């Protein structure tokens with residue numbers, strides 16, 4: 001039976017393919033058959049995952065500071081006990097063998113059985129232990145997924161797979177990058193959550209906040225994903241299918257035509273040139289950035305190098321990753337953001353006991369409480385600066401002390417390289433992200449100390465409007481056109497210009513075609529966005545004139561009525 005589901009569109013285009021269902025974000029349990037001769041390997045993959053979580057927990061237990069509350073150790077002990085219980089450590093082995101299924105699925109089946117038993121228990125304390133079981137299973141599942149053995153089902157006949165999940169963490173999405181799904185759809189998530197941001201970078205249609213996709217769609221069912229409209233059509237009839245195939249074909253043709261703009265300078269009709277740079281998560285993304293004519297990397301979210309692994313990358317590994325990007329960009333600027341971990345992107349120590357991670361130990365705050373770890377990255381960045389044009393970008397600044405401490409650590413990293421005689425660019429520029437309203441309002445303290453700025457509108461909107469960017473329940477309140485947001489962005493552009501400090505904008509607003517002219521009119525000259533949007537935005541710039549858009553954009557700054565703002569934006573884009 002054909003039916004449609006509606007969600008929040010995250011990445012445009014049309015995908016037609018077969019549903020592949022996975023369960024909860026941390027419990028990615030794909031189901032596939034394992035051939036009989038591979039069963040022993042699958043069992044040892046499971047055993048290895050359990051062993052690695054056991055040593056992870058044991059290590060964690062050993063590193064709990066003496067000052068930590070006693071429950072910390074108790075909590076880890078409970079998890080170790082659950083992990084060591086045969087019901088979890090042994091029973092899934094039997095399931096793998098009897099059902100000839102993959103380890104993730106066996107673990108999920110066993111977890112469901114255990115949870116059903118817990119639900120029967122009268123004792124509240126014991127019943128509450130079900131959360132611990134889930135958390136332990138999550139750890140094992142993560143370990144399994146980090147294992148190269150994980151493979152989605154193969155569609156040998158060339159059919160496309162569409163991933164249907166309740167939720168995906170940013171780390172999951174990065175991990176799925178290599179598997180070439182035709183589309184991602186999820187039941188929860190906000191439009192600028194990091195998950196959505198990464199999904200967008202894959203340049204495949206994606207939709208979040210579908211609410212019931214996982215319950216209503218069956219494994220292998222044919223579905224159409226319209227990532228532009230935010231609609232999923234399940235089990236389409238032949239007429240609908242033909243219509244969408246045609247639309248998909250037209251969309252592909254448009255993209256092909258856009259490719260011709262790759263080498264053109266992005267200049268307005270009245271001759272103003274703007275920089276269109278790319279946001280990347282991993283070194284491999286450079287290929288796409290260059291294919292789409294990026295004039296530099298405006299944001300390398302370096303924290304993605306730190307996800308999906310139990311051991312952090314050491315200085316050499318980081319250096320190689322940064323150097324690769326710098327060399328592949330052949331002299332074009334590469335702005336590398338120091339790791340913005342915490343909130344919805346690991347590491348676990350920043351998340352575990354925190355009630356409000358977006359306001360907690362995230363980004364530069366996390367770096368500064370662990371200067372040893374931070375200096376490793378700073379040294380790697382400086383070393384890479386010898387091979388091209390590196391700019392260092394500091395995320396989530398709120399106070400001048402954070403800038404001072406970071407500059408001190410950079411000086412310390414430089415001094416240590418000097419002692420070792422390791423070359424680096426002594427002129428390397430250091431900039432800061434303006435993504436907290438306090439930083440936008442007190443911009444002078446940052447323009448005085450930094451070489452450049454970059455406006456992170458994803459967080460700026462989240463913090464200005466007090467709307468969690470990952471929560472679809474408040475996604476309708478997340479509004480780039482809110483007068484407070486527009487006025488903060490305009491204020492930063494104007495103030496930085498006056499102070500002669502270059503300023504870029506690297507949030508999702510930069511790649512939103514409907515906002516290209518508005519931002520141009522407000523004074524933006526450097527956009528950084530996912531590569532997938534570069535050519536669309538370039539085309540829009542080529543069709544715009546500053547003389548026309550500036551007065552309209554400035555008039556929008558004085559408007560507060562949302563309907564009128566929308567109308568004015570439509571006029572600007574007409």
Ligand code: PEP
Pocket residue numbers: 197299301340435455456457458459460506507508
């Ligand atoms: C932003 O906040 O706008 C930004 C670019 O950084 P991220 O999305 O990684 O938080």
Ligand code: MG
Pocket residue numbers: 435456458459
């Ligand atoms: Mg941010």
